Amino acid sequence: MAASERTGGWQVSALIGEIAGRGLDDWFRSGFVPADDSESREANDGLLTPERLRSYLDPNCSGWLILPAAEHQRREQWLAAFTDQSVEIGFGRAGLALAVRAVDRAGVAAQILAADLEPELQVLAMVLSPGSGPCVHFSALDGRLEGTNDLATLLTNAQAAVPEIEVLVCPGTPQECSFERIMPFLASLSRWNRPALRWEFPELVLGAPGVLGALWGLYWLLDGYRVGDWQQPGALLLLDAISPLAGVIAVSCSETSMAGVAPRPVIKSLEQYRTESA
Numbered sequence: 001m002a003a004s005e006r007t008g009g010w011q012v013s014a015l016i017g018e019i020a021g022r023g024l025d026d027w028f029r030s031g032f033v034p035a036d037d038s039e040s041r042e043a044n045d046g047l048l049t050p051e052r053l054r055s056y057l058d059p060n061c062s063g064w065l066i067l068p069a070a071e072h073q074r075r076e077q078w079l080a081a082f083t084d085q086s087v088e089i090g091f092g093r094a095g096l097a098l099a100v101r102a103v104d105r106a107g108v109a110a111q112i113l114a115a116d117l118e119p120e121l122q123v124l125a126m127v128l129s130p131g132s133g134p135c136v137h138f139s140a141l142d143g144r145l146e147g148t149n150d151l152a153t154l155l156t157n158a159q160a161a162v163p164e165i166e167v168l169v170c171p172g173t174p175q176e177c178s179f180e181r182i183m184p185f186l187a188s189l190s191r192w193n194r195p196a197l198r199w200e201f202p203e204l205v206l207g208a209p210g211v212l213g214a215l216w217g218l219y220w221l222l223d224g225y226r227v228g229d230w231q232q233p234g235a236l237l238l239l240d241a242i243s244p245l246a247g248v249i250a251v252s253c254s255e256t257s258m259a260g261v262a263p264r265p266v267i268k269s270l271e272q273y274r275t276e277s278a
Contacts, residue, residue, distance in 0.1 A: 050081035069243030097247030166232035
């Protein structure tokens with residue numbers, strides 16, 4: 001995948017989710033203070049199924065479902081389950097780069113939904129709408145499941161599309177961000193890795209695992225422009241702990257592109273969403 005050809009911006013119009021047994025709206029209200037671990041949680045039966053996720057998909061717009069990398073072995077089953085809906089499927093954190101690229105090229109509102117089952121069913125959904133907001137300049141993945149993936153080429157292409165960035169949103173935490181995978185390719189980050197570069201770890205705020213963390217990172221990057229945390233281009237690094245897939249998304253935003261942007265996306269729990277959609 002090459003740099004984006006579309007010039008229009010995007011805004012997050014809705015963010016819906018259930019993380020660690022709590023609605024996303026509750027996380028925001030509490031200032032992202034973790035709940036008591038002694039609280040009862042939904043039992044984990046060890047299997048994600050289309051039936052468990054179908055009710056979370058927005059019937060009013062096209063959608064992408066991002067599943068853990070381990071679910072790739074059941075790829076044909078997942079594809080067959082959604083032939084009656086306008087839903088595409090990606091796997092692993094890097095699958096988000098595929099989704100963003102496709103949504104950006106289509107240029108219409110879309111829902112991206114990430115789901116995981118560790119330690120219980122957790123879902124995060126974002127609705128992206130075209131309009132005032134950041135523009136996607138690059139969104140690509142290295143999708144080879146076998147052999148050695150060349151992250152150097154991926155990073156070089158991303159920096160060719162966006163030569164300088166102000167912020168790099170990373171997966172996981174500083175202690176668990178898969179840096180061992182990128183260490184051999186740090187030289188390939190030379191254009192971005194400047195002293196003033198901000199390294200952001202939003203999963204420290206919301207302990208969303210895996211693919212949910214990737215989607216939360218995208219929200220963090222895009223919403224940072226709305227609240228004024230950064231103004232220059234930024235990028236999201238997508239690396240899985242168990243998958244060889246890797247992805248990079250790079251965006252930029254100007255004062256002109258932010259004119260008229262919505263003051264804040266709608267934040268809902270899954271229970272609220274289901275009740276209103278019934």
